[in-house]
Amino acid sequence: MRLHAEYAWLPGAAEPSRDVLIEVADGRFGAVTAGVPAPAGARRLPGVTLPGLANAHSHAFHRALRGRTHGGRGDFWSWREQMYAVADRLDPQRYLALARAVYAEMALAGITCVGEFHYLHHDRDGGRYADANAMSEALVAAAAQAGIRITLLDTCYLSAGVDGAPLTGAQRRFGDGDADRWAQRVDAFAPAGGHVRVGAAVHSVRAVPAAQLPVVAAWARERDAPLHLHLSEQPAENEACQAAYGRSPAELLADAGVLGPRTTAVHATHLGDTDVRLLGTSRTGVCFCPTTERDLADGIGPAPQLAAAGSPLSLGSDSHAVIDPFEEARGLELDERLRSRVRGTFTAAELLSAASRAGHEALGWSDAGGIATGQRADLVTVALDRVRTAGVPPTGVLFAAGAADVTDVLVDGRPVVTAGMHTTVDVPAELGAAISAVTR
Known part of the structure; x- marks a missing residue:
């Protein structure tokens, strides 16, 4: 060609x-x-x-919430209850249909690879499906059918809070009991196809007790796999971690061996100077999701300080309030203008790098994200x-x-979008049907 x-x-x-x-x-x-x-x-x-642009942080099923959660008052925690209601209605078949349409929407927006931060593992009662990784299989198949690559970030989620409270309600679907059983389940997952890689994720310090963190970190390190985590998205998370452990979330993760160049912290909104230094000196990447962070009233993270400290920056669409990598890229700069009242912190080339090369590297695809000989x-x-x-x-x-x-x-050299149309998926129709199936 x-x-x-x-x-x-x-x-x-x-x-x-x-x-x-x-x-x-x-x-x-x-x-x-x-x-x-x-x-x-x-x-x-x-x-x-x-x-090709990389979406380094996605929760595919959150797409069903678009337009349903924006009009009322509340905060991240009230939004989360609405998210749990959608999670409670999904099974492997419905998740395949929804994720296929969502990933096709990403392709239409220029996204060629997605990092799926996946914690919806089990049946509604918390029991495992006959195939313990049926939901993972659905997501991998959805990406293949939509024509994009995927890094499945299989997420360890064990407790309902920093205090170790047990999972209840829809959260029961997320847990494996402990990190060893999480690792055993992930080890049994061997997806086929050159479009997929498997990484690990720590949902947050709220959801993985300190004693369990080294198990997840070791799993990723031994396999040279990406390791992602939500970090300091809300002040309440920082306060609870400080009360329980006497340290910030970043300090706790550093002590557990979680930080490092294979690791990406998502959001990293509410950080102190020590946290920024720990992330930067360890070369831990940071994924910002500006459209979700503003939609959920999370705040504006210290992107310039993290970049200056040594953290590579990438971008994600997270809850899919919109799926538009151009909006995420310029949001990194424009939100910083609001915070600092200074223009031009990031150049256009730096924003493109965050949306492409850095995102692919965060997802374990170092051979993608640049128009150069030998690259994908x-x-x-x-x-x-x-x-x-x-x-x-x-x-x-x-x-x-x-x-x-x-x-x-x-x-990977295959036309997925031509003349503004997806080559295999009727995206509006499939999105409408898949979302109706989980929101009725």
Whole structure:
């Protein structure tokens, strides 16, 4: 396959290059040459072509809450009860249908790889399905059918609070009893296909007691697998951890051997100076989810301080209040402007790196996220002739474009979105049906 991009954003560049010839073979980029006319037979890509974008933090079933939880008063904790009600209605078949449609929506937005932070493991009474990893199988199959890659971050979730209270209600579906049984279940999961990798997750210090943390960290370390965790999303989490352990969540995780370059902390909203230093010096990545953090009134995290300390930054859509990686990327900069009243903390190239290369690396796909020879052939083309992008210079697409402006997406060299349409999934119809099935 030979492609000719009107503009393409190449690795390390401050702005897109013009007239880029891109060769693809066996799902990888071959030669990438800028400044050449379109040769005969090459497929034209008008607009700006970006590397594939990575959604480093997703809870697929939360998509069913969009438009249902935004109008009333409340906070994260009241929203969580509505989320549990949806979780209680899912089974493997329904989850496959919902996740397939959600992942196809991601593909339409330019996302070529998702990190699924997966804790909905068991049946409604907390008992295991005949196949203990049936829900995991559903998510892996959903990604394959939607045409994107997935890192399944199998999440350890053992208690209802820092005090070790037992799981009740819908939470019973999340737990394996202890970290050893969690590890045994995950070890039994061997998904097929080159589109999937399996990593680990600690839900939070609320959900995994301190004594159990080293087991999860060791599982990931022994397999060189990604390890993700929710960190300091709410002040109440910090206060409870301090009361129980005399340390902040970041300090507790550092003492348990959880932090490090394979680890990504999600949200990291309410951090002290010591927490920032611990994350940065250990090269622990941080995934920000700006649209969810503002939707849930979580707050604005210290992104510049974390980046300066040494933490790579990535992006996720988390609860899917919207699925739009352009909005997440510019949200990192625009939310910081609100907090600091200073413009231009992050350049457009830095925002693109967070949305592409850094996200893929956080998910264990270090061979993706850049338009360069040998990398996975993921491409996202954004139109420059839409209402939102007309007259916008190519460098401005991250601040002007939205998911609806994506015209073409390739994943591992395969067309998944063409002319703004998913090649195999009727996304609106499938989303509507799948969400109706779990919200009636």
